[in-house]
Amino acid sequence: MELFEAFAKRHSYRFDYTDAPVSREDLTKILNAALKAPSGKNEQTTNFVIVDDPDTCAKIGSLHASNKAVCQAKAFIVCIVDKEAEAIYEGHSFQIEDCAAAVENMLLAITSLGYASVWVDGWLRVNAHAQTIAQMLSVPDDKVIRVILPIGVPAQQKAQPEKKTFDQRAWFGKYGG
Numbered sequence: 001m002e003l004f005e006a007f008a009k010r011h012s013y014r015f016d017y018t019d020a021p022v023s024r025e026d027l028t029k030i031l032n033a034a035l036k037a038p039s040g041k042n043e044q045t046t047n048f049v050i051v052d053d054p055d056t057c058a059k060i061g062s063l064h065a066s067n068k069a070v071c072q073a074k075a076f077i078v079c080i081v082d083k084e085a086e087a088i089y090e091g092h093s094f095q096i097e098d099c100a101a102a103v104e105n106m107l108l109a110i111t112s113l114g115y116a117s118v119w120v121d122g123w124l125r126v127n128a129h130a131q132t133i134a135q136m137l138s139v140p141d142d143k144v145i146r147v148i149l150p151i152g153v154p155a156q157q158k159a160q161p162e163k164k165t166f167d168q169r170a171w172f173g174k175y176g177g
């Protein structure tokens with residue numbers, strides 16, 4: 001799939017997956033897209049656990065009944081950052097931005113390979129979901145799960161929701177045009 005088509009087709013998918021598996025070859029391709037993402041000072045601060053064991057997928061899925069994609073995921077990519085972000089430039093750390101860049105690269109790769117996913121972050125922060133999954137995956141105490149991406153073949157055709165137009169959000173030359 002051409003890159004600009006992937007921008008247009010990527011959408012947050014929270015619906016049924018088919019029974020089709022996600023191959024390790026494809027999971028490796030998706031992860032390699034994350035590894036190529038930019039990061040502050042090229043520190044590459046995000047680490048990843050790829051979960052494709054059915055039992056562990058089901059355990060994670062059982063925590064999020066309202067999101068069918070999470071419940072039925074054939075695989076997850078779990079994105080992990082430090083709890084205490086290290087300042088690497090003039091007192092600033094960039095690990096959240098680093099993680100976000102990696103996640104967006106993966107969402108585009110997931111789309112281009114014919115799978116669907118959703119950026120799950122907010123949900124991890126409530127009811128200790130991130131901690132519960134971290135325990136399942138032996139994530140060290142000084143790390144936190146920032147994002148999980150469920151992956152599967154979508155059983156339903158969905159589309160990206162409408163976005164604001166160029167004119168509503170962007171201008172050439174100066175703010176407000």
Ligand SMILES: Cc1cc2nc3c(=O)[nH]c(=O)nc-3n(C[C@H](O)[C@H](O)[C@H](O)COP(=O)(O)O)c2cc1C
Nearest residue numbers: 010011012014067118119120121122123124160161
């Ligand atoms: C930082 C961030 C956190 C998000 N957290 C969640 C989440 O916890 N659960 C969820 O279902 N979607 C989550 N989303 C997905 C957004 O709801 C989604 O991107 C937005 O509604 C726009 O829809 P689209 O992705 O289809 O364009 C998150 C997205 C971002 C960028």
